[in-house]
Amino acid sequence: MEAVKMMQxxxxxxxxxxxxxxxxxxxxxxxxTKADTAHSGVCVVDVNLPFGKPVNIEExxxxxxxxxxxxxRLLRRNPEQEAxxxxxxxxxxxxxxxxxxxxxxxxDYYTIHRTQxxxxxxxxxxxxxxxxxxxxxxxxxxxxxxKIFPHxxxxxxxxxxxxxxxxxxxxxxxxxxxxxxPQTVSSSIQQMWALTEVMQTNxxxxxxxxxxxxxxxxxxxxxxx
Amino acid sequence: xxxxxxxxxxxxxIIQRLRGSHLHSQIxxxxxxxxxxxxxxLESLKEDVRSFLKTSGWERKLQNAVYRELHIxxxxxxxxxxxxxxxxPLAYMRKAQASWEKRVLKSxxxxxxxxxxxxxxxxxxxxxxxxxxxxxxxxTDEPDLSRFRPVYAPKDFLEVLIGxxxxxxxxxxxxxxxxxxxxxxxxLNVRDIPHLREAYSELNLTSGQMGIDDxxxxxxxxxxxxxxxxxxxxxxxxxxxxxxxYSRQGCPTGLRxxxxxxxxxxxxxxxxxxxxxxxKAGVIQHNLLVDNLIYKDVKLTASNDDYYFVFEDFLYQVxxxxxxDTAVLEHFKYNSATPPKSYIQGKVGDEECAVVYPPxxxxxxxxxxxxxxxxxxxYNEPSKLYNVFREMYIRYFFRLHSISSHxxxxxxxxxxFERLLQTHLPQLFYHLRQIGVxxxxxxxxxxxxxFSGYLSTDQLLLLWDRILxxxxxxxxxxxxxxxxxxxxxNLMEVTSLASAEAVLADLSTLKVMPLIQVFLFATxx
Numbered sequence: 134m135e136a137v138k139m140m141q142x143x144x145x146x147x148x149x150x151x152x153x154x155x156x157x158x159x160x161x162x163x164x165x166t167k168a169d170t171a172h173s174g175v176c177v178v179d180v181n182l183p184f185g186k187p188v189n190i191e192e193x194x195x196x197x198x199x200x201x202x203x204x205x206r207l208l209r210r211n212p213e214q215e216a217x218x219x220x221x222x223x224x225x226x227x228x229x230x231x232x233x234x235x236x237x238x239x240x241d242y243y244t245i246h247r248t249q250x251x252x253x254x255x256x257x258x259x260x261x262x263x264x265x266x267x268x269x270x271x272x273x274x275x276x277x278x279x280k281i282f283p284h285x286x287x288x289x290x291x292x293x294x295x296x297x298x299x300x301x302x303x304x305x306x307x308x309x310x311x312x313x314x315p316q317t318v319s320s321s322i323q324q325m326w327a328l329t330e331v332m333q334t335n336x337x338x339x340x341x342x343x344x345x346x347x348x349x350x351x352x353x354x355x356x357x358x
Numbered sequence: 359x360x361x362x363x364x365x366x367x368x369x370x371x372i373i374q375r376l377r378g379s380h381l382h383s384q385i386x387x388x389x390x391x392x393x394x395x396x397x398x399x400l401e402s403l404k405e406d407v408r409s410f411l412k413t414s415g416w417e418r419k420l421q422n423a424v425y426r427e428l429h430i431x432x433x434x435x436x437x438x439x440x441x442x443x444x445x446x447p448l449a450y451m452r453k454a455q456a457s458w459e460k461r462v463l464k465s466x467x468x469x470x471x472x473x474x475x476x477x478x479x480x481x482x483x484x485x486x487x488x489x490x491x492x493x494x495x496x497x498t499d500e501p502d503l504s505r506f507r508p509v510y511a512p513k514d515f516l517e518v519l520i521g522x523x524x525x526x527x528x529x530x531x532x533x534x535x536x537x538x539x540x541x542x543x544x545x546l547n548v549r550d551i552p553h554l555r556e557a558y559s560e561l562n563l564t565s566g567q568m569g570i571d572d573x574x575x576x577x578x579x580x581x582x583x584x585x586x587x588x589x590x591x592x593x594x595x596x597x598x599x600x601x602x603x604y605s606r607q608g609c610p611t612g613l614r615x616x617x618x619x620x621x622x623x624x625x626x627x628x629x630x631x632x633x634x635x636x637x638k639a640g641v642i643q644h645n646l647l648v649d650n651l652i653y654k655d656v657k658l659t660a661s662n663d664d665y666y667f668v669f670e671d672f673l674y675q676v677x678x679x680x681x682x683d684t685a686v687l688e689h690f691k692y693n694s695a696t697p698p699k700s701y702i703q704g705k706v707g708d709e710e711c712a713v714v715y716p717p718x719x720x721x722x723x724x725x726x727x728x729x730x731x732x733x734x735x736x737y738n739e740p741s742k743l744y745n746v747f748r749e750m751y752i753r754y755f756f757r758l759h760s761i762s763s764h765x766x767x768x769x770x771x772x773x774x775f776e777r778l779l780q781t782h783l784p785q786l787f788y789h790l791r792q793i794g795v796x797x798x799x800x801x802x803x804x805x806x807x808x809f810s811g812y813l814s815t816d817q818l819l820l821l822w823d824r825i826l827x828x829x830x831x832x833x834x835x836x837x838x839x840x841x842x843x844x845x846x847x848n849l850m851e852v853t854s855l856a857s858a859e860a861v862l863a864d865l866s867t868l869k870v871m872p873l874i875q876v877f878l879f880a881t882x883x
Contacts, residue, residue, distance in 0.1 A: 172528075199526055235547040236524070236763055240447050242439040270545055272528050342636060344684050344717030345702075350644045352478040352700045352715055354470070355463045 150280035153182050158264075158275060174267050176200075180260040180279060187212070190254035191284040193245045199274040200264040201233035202226040205245065207252065208259035218258055223250035226265070233268040247284065255284075372427045380629050381423050385416050415596065422598040426623035429753055429829065432692050446694035446762050450524055451769075455694045455761040458518050462721060463698055465509050470647055473505050477647045477700065477715060486642050493638070497661075497670035503654045508724035512806040515723075515759060516799070519769055522761070539787055540776030541798045546763055548774035550781060554836065554878055558828065560606040561871075563879050568608025569820040569871030582610075589613045598623055606827035608820055608871070615736040621826050622749040626742040633685075634741035638675075640682035640717070648716045652677045656727045665815050669734035676730050676744050677722070680751075686718035689752035694762040695719075720756075725803075728810040729755045732818050754831055758806050766831040771805050772798055774832065778839040782881050786846050795858045801838040804865070808834050812865045821870050837870055840877035844868070 160173035182188050187210055204225050210218035224245060230238040247254050260281065266274040344350065376382055389407050392398055392414075398406040411417045432444050446452045470477050481489070492499065520541045523529075527545065549557065561567065566581035576582075589609065592600045593616045601620040609617045619625070641649075656673045660666040666673075680686070690697055697719025705711040730747050737743035757767045764770065779797055780787050790797055804812050808831065809821055824833045841862070842849065848861045 232547060235545045236448060237547045240443075240449060242443065270528055272526050342633070342684055344640065344682060344713065345644070346711055346713060349480075349702050350478050350713065351476065351480065351703050352713065353476055353704055354467050354700065355477065355715060356699045356701065356706065357460055357463055357467075 150282050151182060151188050153180050153281065155180050155279065172269060172272075174265060176264040176266075176275065178262040178264065178276065178279070180262065180281065182258055182260070182281070187256040187258050188281065189284040190257055190260075191247055191282045193260070193279070193281050194243065195279045196242050196277040197229045197238065197240060198277055199230070199239045199271045200266055200276055201230045201268065201274075202228055202265040203276070204263040204265070205250070206261040206263065207254055207257045208261070209252075209254075209256050210258050211256055220261075221252050223252050223254055225251075233266060234270050368428075368431070371431060372424055375427055376420075376423060379423075380627075381419060385411065385420060388414065388416055418596050422596070422620070422623045425598045430689065430692065441691070445690070445692060445696075446764075448524075448763050451522070451761050451763055452694060454518065454522055456696070458515075458761060459696060459698070462509055466647070466698075466721065469506070469509070475647055475650070478644055481643060481645045485645075489642050493675070495671055496674040499653075501650070501653060503650060503657065506650045506654050508651060508655065508658075509721055511724040512759075512803055515768075515806070516802045519761065519772060522769070538776070539780050539791055540773070541796050542769065542773040542776060544763075544769065544773065546770050546773050547765065548770055548777055548835075549765075549832070550777065551878060551881060551883065554832070558606075558833075558878060560827075561824070561875055561878060563875060565607060567871050567875065568610060568823070569817070569869065570875065572608075572610070586610045586613070589617065593617060593620065596620060602827055602829070604827075605823045608823045611816075614819065614823070618736065618826060619742070619746060622746055622753070624742070624745040624749050626739065626745065630745055631741045634679060634744050637679035637682045637744075641678045644682075646681060646716055648681055648722065649678055651722055652681070652727070655722060655724060659725055659811065660727045660731045663731070663811055666728075666731040666734065666811075669731060672734050672738075672740065672743065673727050673730055675740050676747055677727060679744055680748065681716040681718055681720070681722075683718045683748065684714070686720065686748065686752060687714060689756060690719060693756050693760055694764075694767075695756070695760040720751075723759065725807055725811070728807050732810055732815060732822065735815055735819070753829075754825060755808070757831060758808065768806060771831060771835040771838075772802065774835040775801055775805065775838045778836070779842055782839070782877075783843055783846060786842065786849055789850055790858065793853055793855070793858070795855050797842060800858060800862050801842070804841075805834050805838055809837065809865075809870075813868060813870060814866045817868065817870045824874075833874065836877060837874055840873040841865065841868065843877055843881075844873055 156179045158176050158178045161175040161177065162173050190207075193205070204227070205223040206220055207223050208218050208220050227245070228238075229241070229243060230236075262276060262279070264274060264276060389411065392407060392410040395410065398410060408417075411420075442452060446455065466477070469475075520543075522542075522544050524544055527543075529543070555562070559565075566585060568582075568585070571581040572578075572585075585607070589604060590613065592604050593613055598620050601617045605617055605621060652674070656670060656677070660673055661670050687697060697714045698716075698721065700713055700715045701708060701711045702713055703711065729751065730743075733743055733747055733750070737746060754766065757764060758771075759768065761767075761769060776798055787797060808825065809818055813821065821833060821837060825831055845861055849858060852858045852861060
């Protein structure tokens with residue numbers, strides 16, 4: 134059931150990302166900032182969550198742009214205690230590019246889920262992303278499209294029965310977003326055999342093969358747009 | 359992403375793709391029919407049906423189908439990645455591919471306008487009848503192809519690859535620590551010999567190889583006999599995954615056709631034959647400008663080749679049908695290229711009249727027919743030959759003529775070739791550059807065709823065994839570097855481009871496996 138719950142919260146349709154403000158990224162330098170022409174290899178991006186509304190984070194998603202490693206630090210304020218907010222490290226030096234000098238991973242999309250973090254990302258007031266790119270090969274590096282999704286408590290109704298809820302998921306989401314969990318996949322394959330008639334009315338990915346439009350395939354010019 | 363979730367996603371994707379397929383309905387039918395059998399009992403229905411499917415070989419067929427899907431499947435991604443990212447993750451490469459495609463389309467449009475030949479039109483009934491009668495001997499036709507020219511040649515494509523730049527790459531003079539002597543200026547991940555030794559461990563000096571240890575002078579009991587016995591078992595088991603693993607050490611000539619068909623899961627069932635007949639009908643009905651390009655290509659390349667001219671008719675039968683096959687359009691999900699679009703009867707903008715041209719979205723270039731020619735030695739039945747070729751194209755060959763960052767893409771192969779040469783034959787590379795020769799300009803034409811037409815056929819098939827066995831085109835780059843290593847002494851003595859070309863002109867006497875083996879496992883590190 135855990136996997137089912139996790140996948141339900143994963144779909145962006147259900148959860149909206151948190152609105153926040155991102156401060157301009159600060160590229161760190163050693164020594165005199167004005168005289169130095171060397172590229173910076175470290176960048177700090179502060180994500181300030183809405184004031185007065187600490188967030189319990191489900192996951193952080195972003196698109197990479199030539200960052201090699203990212204460290205995630207969280208400023209958490211425990212609502213019960215009077216103590217001031219404290220910084221902690223949720224993830225240290227997660228590699229985004231397996232070789233900082235080469236392209237692989239440089240423009241990929243990443244998700245950091247709360248289960249990957251070393252601390253519980255609850256009551257978070259500010260997220261600090263520390264980006265590192267030690268290679269001189271690149272002119273700049275950053276993260277784009279940073280989104281933070283809040284943790285939502287799973288809906289108790291959905292625990293009715295495994296196979297019933299999974300069949301419902303298949304009906305509602307014929308594409309990838311409604312997914313059965315590993316245990317029920319094998320049982321639903323057997324049920325597929327029994328429910329063939331129902332399945333046949335769903336869309337299939339088998340191709341049809343016609344390339345013409347009602348028998349006509351007269352073409353004079355290719356479209357360049 | 360969590361492994362359990364990734365697995366569920368992958369399984370769900372595969373189920374969706376196989377659902378509604380012919381195999382699905384065949385297995386259903388088998389399962390229903392087996393209910394009549396006495397050993398299938400109601401109390402243990404599920405287990406009995408499953409064990410029936412296992413013993414009758416249907417479970418193995420399903421396994422092979424799943425294995426095939428895994429080859430062409432995109433890795434599961436969290437929803438944020440848009441479809442174009444799955445085709446090619448790097449934005450500047452997508453842009454370069456798009457502008458290259460635009461050039462090609464413009465060229466095709468102007469050819470059509472200048473020659474006054476429409477891109478596609480319905481054949482008149484008389485012509486259709488004539489073509490049907492002549493289907494098995496299209497090679498005897500001598501149409502006037504002098505006005506047609508190939509849309510592009512590999513060297514045009516090479517210039518585009520050389521010009522590729524990453525806008526975020528710092529190419530200022532200060533960066534000299536990793537100076538690169540070659541033409542490719544894009545920092546892709548390519549593997550060097552230590553990594554290649556790990557990945558291609560079955561090719562090491564202590565393992566038997568077809569192409570080395572099956573030599574006439576070596577007693578067959580030392581390797582060949584036993585290897586052939588294992589091969590026969592693999593074919594009998596009908597297991598795709600086992601066939602792929604087996605192929606890494608090469609395929610015995612007598613078993614190769616069956617082994618490749620297994621690896622590619624290319625069956626020749628009635629529905630495949632019917633599909634091929636449907637494509638043939640498409641060829642007969644409509645005449646495409648692209649057909650003339652195919653004719654010209656075959657006449658210029660395969661027909662002039664000592665090994666392949668006998669297969670001229672087969673090549674037309676395969677390539678013309680290939681152009682009509684809309685099933686090929688699926689591979690554009692993971693190909694950085696995009697199929698060209700057009701509108702019938704000039705109704706531009708009317709989406710109801712939007713079509714893909716040619717129907718399979720692939721515009722052939724000079725030398726394209728050489729991808730098919732070697733397969734003619736293995737398969738003489740047109741629909742089987744067609745299925746094998748199509749599967750090879752959508753798994754491997756498309757990567758040789760599109761711009762992408764994939765490790766098997768032509769760009770990575772070019773960079774890997776140059777890096778291997780610079781790292782392990784630096785004197786040779788330096789010497790060639792001194793006389794104004796860039797090694798890639800000599801090796802590119804070999805790699806773009808996966809050496810088809812340059813090696814003797816038996817050697818070529820041994821190379822393609824490894825492409826299939828390792829599911830990667832890397833061996834092509836390794837062989838290109840190995841050829842330079844082999845001819846290094848001669849190349850060190852040349853003083854001009856023309857003499858360098860002469861040294862590398864004839865590869866027909868080369869034995870590929872010893873070259874690859876020595877280059878990978880005997881190069882001093």
